[in-house]
Amino acid sequence: MAQKNHNLAVYLFVLANLTFLSNAIQAQKPPIEVNTFQRWPTLGIAAWISNNGAYVFYTINNYPVGSSTLMIYNTKANTYNNIINGQAVKFTADSRKVIFMISDSLFIRDLSSQVVQSFTQVSRYSLHHGKKNDWLLISMNNAAKELVIVNLKSQTFSS
Numbered sequence: 823m824a825q826k827n828h829n830l831a832v833y834l835f836v837l838a839n840l841t842f843l844s845n846a847i848q849a850q851k852p853p854i855e856v857n858t859f860q861r862w863p864t865l866g867i868a869a870w871i872s873n874n875g876a877y878v879f880y881t882i883n884n885y886p887v888g889s890s891t892l893m894i895y896n897t898k899a900n901t902y903n904n905i906i907n908g909q910a911v912k913f914t915a916d917s918r919k920v921i922f923m924i925s926d927s928l929f930i931r932d933l934s935s936q937v938v939q940s941f942t943q944v945s946r947y948s949l950h951h952g953k954k955n956d957w958l959l960i961s962m963n964n965a966a967k968e969l970v971i972v973n974l975k976s977q978t979f980s981s
Contacts, residue, residue, distance in 0.1 A: 861887050872917035877933055879911050879920065894920060896933070903931075914974055915951040923947070926963060930974070941970070 866881030878895045885891045892908030895901075908929075911922040920931050928944040931937070945963040949956060958972040971980045 860884075866890060868911065870911070870913060872913040872933075873915060874917040876917055877913065877920070879913070881908075892922060894931075894933075903936075910947070912949045914949070914956045916956070916975075919956075919974060921947070921949060921958065928960060930958070930972075 861884065863885040864883045866883050869878070869880040871878050876896065876898055878897060880893050880895075881890050882893060883890045886906070889907055890909075892905040892911060894903040894905070896903075905922065905924070907924050908922040909924070911920060913920055918933060920933060922929055922931075923944065926942065926944055928941040928947055930939040941960055941962075943963045945961045947958060947960045949958055951957075954975070956974040958974055960970040960972065962968040962970060972978070
């Protein structure tokens, strides 16, 4: 009987110490407040899969804090390209290029070679899929307010 009482006393002693330590550890964590949630990253609304299924893009809002990050995922190589503040994203119909804007700059990235072509002073763009080519119409925000037309297959420009 004395052995059982001793075991019970040791058990209760260990349990009391674990409870005390767990409360002490929890007391060291800062409380979660409303502004804490505002700093957490969230998944953005925009997401798309390329026509061939080899690439996926999506956005993470508030990553880094106060910005957003465009994530371009290569499903075959299991790799990511992260572009901070990338927006207005589109894949070409042949899934070879991704087009996006950062501020007033437009970028055309070849997804296999990673070569990037850029235009500055862009107000907006639109991508049109033809039977054989993708056409990019770029409205420039320069003094002439040019409209640049790009054949994405042959890489020819006109304005």
